[in-house]
Amino acid sequence: MITHPNFDPIAVQLGPLAIRWYALSYIVGFALFIWLGRKRIAQGNTLFTKESLDDLLTWGVIGVILGGRLGYVLFYKFTEYAANPLSALKIWEGGMSFHGGFLGVVLAVYLFTRKHKLNFLKTLDFIAPLVATGLASGRIGNFINGELWGRVTQPNNFWAMGFPQAKNEDLLAASHNPQYLEWLNQYGMLPRHPSQLYQFALEGMCLFFIVWWFSKKSRPTGQITALFLGGYGLFRFIAEFARQPDEHLGLLTLGMSMGQWLSLPMFVLGVVGFMYFGKRKSAL
Known part of the structure; x- marks a missing residue:
């Protein structure tokens, strides 16, 4: 079993100013968005x-931050924040939801296109291939922070990793499972899936290469967006089988996590949208 390096979450300390790895992962994601966007502009047809x-x-950044935080509050800790609404403003304490951030970006793009009199779906098609590298960067940030770790796995699996940051959850899990208690006594921590790296590979790099390749040719309006939507929903749904469910939520109906329930409609809408937009072109 490998032990997580337990990185210092602060990348650079400049006097009272602390720059965290997670903040840098967002900056890298935005920089890749601009770099890839300019490559698409250079290719023409936009x-x-x-x-x-x-x-x-700029609009997208606002949508990500506001939507991501609001989504986390509504989807994951509504009762807690409803009892203390002002605590929802404490973004520095962590807590962001991709699904909320996604909805925030869609709304931001809609408002942007209304202001500049652009086609909404064509704008989404333009940015869809630029997004996944930012998701990949964010998952690396999660891994460096040692957060959003995976479920318990066999210690002899080559991918098994112990997370010192999961000490409390390890103790809780071991208190209900004799096998886990034995592993905890032997290794000092439970072997877990490094699910952040799975998500980096699936919803990050794999999704990027698929959508980027698909967008190289002229496609029916809306189909690139639908591919991203369905692809993310599928990859996130798969990765959630290895990711530890949120402690306060656990597994929900049908043994699925909140992440899976939120990703399922994305996958369905993506598949339906992909077929619908494809048929609409053939009908023309």
Whole structure:
């Protein structure tokens, strides 16, 4: 079993200013968005310019932060934050939801296209291939932080990793399972899936290569967005089987996690949308 390196979450300390790895992962994601966006602009067949791309990113950043935080509050800890609404503003304490951030970005893009009189679906098609590398960067940030670790696995599996940050959950799990207690006594921590790396590979890099490749040719309007939507829903659904469910939620109906229930409609809408937009072109 490998032990997580337990990185210092602070990447750079400049006097009272602390720059965290997780913040850097967001910055890297935004930088990759701009770099890839400019490559798409250079390829032509788009009304976007470097200036409008920068403007769109500003709207997107606001959508990610507000939507991600609001989604976390509503989907994962509504009761807790309803009892103390002001604590929802404490973003620095952590707590962001991809699904909320996704909805926030969609709303931001809609408002952006209304302001600039652009086609909403074509704009989504333009940015869909640019997003997954940011998701990959975020998962690396999760791994460095040692958060969102995976479920318990066999200690002799080559991928098994112990997370010192999971000490409390390890103790809780071992108190209900004699086998886990034996492993905890032997290794000092439970062997877990490094699910952050699975998500980096699936919803990050695999999704990026698929959507980027698909977008190289002219496609029916909306189909690139539908591919991203369905692809993310599928990859996240799969990765959730290895990811530890949120302690306060556990597994929900049908033994699925909150992440899986939120990803399932994304997958269904993506598949339906992909077929619908494809048929609409053939009908023309």
